[in-house]
Amino acid sequence: MDYGEFFVTGDEWGLVEVAPAENREHYAEVAHQFADHHKDTVFGPTGWATPPFLLPGPVVPLSVRALRPETLTEAFAGLLTPTTHVTSCVDFTGPPEPAPGCLAWKVPGETAFVAGFYGRVADGILASLWWSPCPFDAPTPKALADALVRFGKSYRLLLAIGAESVINLEDRETMTRYLSYYHDE
Numbered sequence: 001m002d003y004g005e006f007f008v009t010g011d012e013w014g015l016v017e018v019a020p021a022e023n024r025e026h027y028a029e030v031a032h033q034f035a036d037h038h039k040d041t042v043f044g045p046t047g048w049a050t051p052p053f054l055l056p057g058p059v060v061p062l063s064v065r066a067l068r069p070e071t072l073t074e075a076f077a078g079l080l081t082p083t084t085h086v087t088s089c090v091d092f093t094g095p096p097e098p099a100p101g102c103l104a105w106k107v108p109g110e111t112a113f114v115a116g117f118y119g120r121v122a123d124g125i126l127a128s129l130w131w132s133p134c135p136f137d138a139p140t141p142k143a144l145a146d147a148l149v150r151f152g153k154s155y156r157l158l159l160a161i162g163a164e165s166v167i168n169l170e171d172r173e174t175m176t177r178y179l180s181y182y183h184d185e
Helices: 021-037 067-073 139-154 172-182
Strands: 005-008 016-020 081-083 085-088 102-106 116-122 128-133 155-160 163-168
Touching: 005 116, 005 128, 005 163, 016 116, 021 155, 021 163, 067 102, 067 139, 085 102, 085 128, 139 155, 139 172, 155 172
Parallel strands: 005 085
Antiparallel strands: 016 128, 016 155, 081 102, 102 116, 116 128, 155 163
């Protein structure tokens, strides 16, 4: 069943990634590389003083877990709604364009620009999965964290938040605190 469109801006695409737990050391190294890359960065009247830092993907890809889209639909049942209509744009101002081969599980709502998980599917398996950290009203952070903990334990997963930090998806307290930041009360 499809519940409408899910939109992620091109500037935010792939910044918060779900990956196998074996990538923890890799993401610690990415954080170090990011800090080193930006140690002398200054934001001036014409923008950043350094070229962008491109976040590398995980060393161990999500596809090794052989997750089927139905697995996420079941994991998020009653919390997030699935959709095959994923769109993105070049930056914050470009028109929405279809993201072929992508699926999403979004918070309930009429708008496409909402919090949720989205990913690319190849040969019926999730090749990648990301979180779009937009503000949300429902579900509650605790309910969503509970679902993520069950899902994370089953597949040994973590959440890599840009080059800033990593949350073990089995860590209910930290996951709830992270999600609470985006929860509108």
